[in-house]
Amino acid sequence: MTKKVLICSAKLSLLIFLLSIFVTSSQSKRGNLKETELTVYFQNRPSGPKATSVAIAGIPGQDWTYGKFGTAFATDATMTEGFDRKTAEIGRGQGMFLTSAKDGTSLTLLLSIVFTDKEYKGSTLQIQGADHQFENPREVAVVGGTGQFRSARGYATFESFRVSKSHVVSRCNVTIEHY
Numbered sequence: 770m771t772k773k774v775l776i777c778s779a780k781l782s783l784l785i786f787l788l789s790i791f792v793t794s795s796q797s798k799r800g801n802l803k804e805t806e807l808t809v810y811f812q813n814r815p816s817g818p819k820a821t822s823v824a825i826a827g828i829p830g831q832d833w834t835y836g837k838f839g840t841a842f843a844t845d846a847t848m849t850e851g852f853d854r855k856t857a858e859i860g861r862g863q864g865m866f867l868t869s870a871k872d873g874t875s876l877t878l879l880l881s882i883v884f885t886d887k888e889y890k891g892s893t894l895q896i897q898g899a900d901h902q903f904e905n906p907r908e909v910a911v912v913g914g915t916g917q918f919r920s921a922r923g924y925a926t927f928e929s930f931r932v933s934k935s936h937v938v939s940r941c942n943v944t945i946e947h948y
């Protein structure tokens with residue numbers, strides 16, 4: 770073999786060695802994934818002066834309602850530990866949604882679950898995707914997280930319970946894998 774070929778093959782084996790380190794370390798990181806399941810409750814007021822969701826944009830000259838294509842809402846709802854609104858507040862559900870199906874049946878939801886108290890205080894989860902708003906339960910993707918939920922991936926189910934005309938509780942079960 771010539772000198773050039775020898776150097777070349779030495780470089781190649783170094784590259785393979787480095788690649789194998791990379792592959793092993795990324796595999797061991799994947800092995801550290803944890804699975805977490807949790808249930809939280811959102812206390813919603815659909816309308817009125819203390820509404821938890823407010824229409825912020827829509828098609829000019831048309832009604833800005835949940836079922837109307839093209840309507841965007843900002844939302845900020847109290848998140849509690851239990852179904853009852855008197856149970857401990859552990860965070861907020863903050864974000865926006867857009868009625869994105871022409872027939873009004875589905876929203877695109879962008880929701881941050883911001884934990885402000887108890888076990889997960891300071892961590893967040895990011896929920897994003899199609900939300901078939903009139904189905905019960907419905908499922909939306911969890912696409913990320915921070916703090917204790919770094920690199921979170923999974924899904925969340927939402928089930929709505931109408932307690933009264935002005936009070937709707939949404940139960941949200943989250944199943945995620947994260948570091």
Ligand SMILES: *[C@@H]1O[C@H](CO)[C@@H](O)[C@H](O)[C@H]1NC(C)=O
Pocket residue numbers: 808906926927928942
């Ligand atoms: C959510 O979790 C509760 C238990 O915490 C369970 O009773 C309920 O069936 C779950 N909902 C869905 C849609 O999986």
